[in-house]
Amino acid sequence: MLADRALRIDGDGILPVSHHPSDDRDAAIHVSVLLSEAIEWLQPQPAQIVVDGTLGAGGHSRALAERIQPDGQVIALDRDPSAIRRASRDLAGLPIRFAQANFCDLAEVLELLQIDRVDAVLLDLGLSSDQLADADRGFSYSCDGPLDLRFDPDEGEPAWRLLAGLQEDRLANLIYEFGEERLSRRIARKIVERRTASPVRTATELADLVWSCYPASARRNRIHPATRTFQALRIAVNDELKSLEIALRRTPDLLKVGGRFAVISFHSLEDRRVKQAFRSDPRLRELTRKPLVAGEAELAANPRARSAKMRVAQRIDAPPDGAMAVGEPVARRPGKRR
Ligand SMILES: C[S@@+](CC[C@H](N)C(=O)[O-])C[C@H]1O[C@@H](n2cnc3c(N)ncnc32)[C@H](O)[C@@H]1O
Numbered sequence: 001m002l003a004d005r006a007l008r009i010d011g012d013g014i015l016p017v018s019h020h021p022s023d024d025r026d027a028a029i030h031v032s033v034l035l036s037e038a039i040e041w042l043q044p045q046p047a048q049i050v051v052d053g054t055l056g057a058g059g060h061s062r063a064l065a066e067r068i069q070p071d072g073q074v075i076a077l078d079r080d081p082s083a084i085r086r087a088s089r090d091l092a093g094l095p096i097r098f099a100q101a102n103f104c105d106l107a108e109v110l111e112l113l114q115i116d117r118v119d120a121v122l123l124d125l126g127l128s129s130d131q132l133a134d135a136d137r138g139f140s141y142s143c144d145g146p147l148d149l150r151f152d153p154d155e156g157e158p159a160w161r162l163l164a165g166l167q168e169d170r171l172a173n174l175i176y177e178f179g180e181e182r183l184s185r186r187i188a189r190k191i192v193e194r195r196t197a198s199p200v201r202t203a204t205e206l207a208d209l210v211w212s213c214y215p216a217s218a219r220r221n222r223i224h225p226a227t228r229t230f231q232a233l234r235i236a237v238n239d240e241l242k243s244l245e246i247a248l249r250r251t252p253d254l255l256k257v258g259g260r261f262a263v264i265s266f267h268s269l270e271d272r273r274v275k276q277a278f279r280s281d282p283r284l285r286e287l288t289r290k291p292l293v294a295g296e297a298e299l300a301a302n303p304r305a306r307s308a309k310m311r312v313a314q315r316i317d318a319p320p321d322g323a324m325a326v327g328e329p330v331a332r333r334p335g336k337r338r
Pocket of ligand 1: 030031032033053054055056057058059060061077078079080083101102103104124125126127128151243244
């Protein structure tokens, strides 16, 4: 599977991440959610090797690196090449290895780095405020940029192309399934009606179209009516739930016994999968019976933390006779692909 996905690792000449002049433009704006909780529960210690599977603006990576240095290492992954470039600039000097990769390919990344198992893995799902604020990528409905929505602009199809080509019923199902949007049929019909004359190409056009499908009373809601449709399209173009499912299946084998695995999710489609995996996987013991959520101070300072839920599990000893009921020990089998 890795063969058709991007994987670039810095340092040691493995595969250098190129520098892009636009990355020097701004400072990162994303504020990490549940930062102190993630540190408290992952318990990073000096000399450990820990993975941040979703680098973003690097807040979690920085906090992890400060605790494992000088002899430990953070392996930081992101699908988005601009996140990698910006964070590698901002976090220079800390013991962090950066890789442009999907977290579901962590086994291959570790294999390239000749790392057997790690002490902790963190996944902070979804998108960052920096991606949201980038007008060229279409994540925010208030930006007039092209409706792209890909984390890695070189992988897969942009969302506008999906809207231009997908059959009406498939579009409706996608918006319903990944956005839990009850007006999905109406929205899909409108997109299809409109596209013969002028297909939806920008984020604002889609936001206006969804808005027009809603009754006036619902438009006064604090949450923009297009939020669920944008979420659905983003999940679809990035195949987000599949990456999460693969990572939940594969990551336990990459953890040392006693190692910790934390996932911060932002909607029920993700949280349900994390909860189910943590409870049913014989390689794991769930440490958080209830998901951890942001406290009042964090909620006041960072509205993005509103929907964040963190669950943490710990790798336990392999069951006797080595029988793994869930997932294959792929990290032990270099060269094997799923
Ligand atoms: C919520 S942000 C992470 C923020 C980060 N924890 C921080 O403190 O700044 C999520 C990041 O994960 C990346 N991402 C999403 N899905 C991914 C995947 N399957 N593999 C690797 N990175 C992913 C996104 O590109 C985005 O930069």
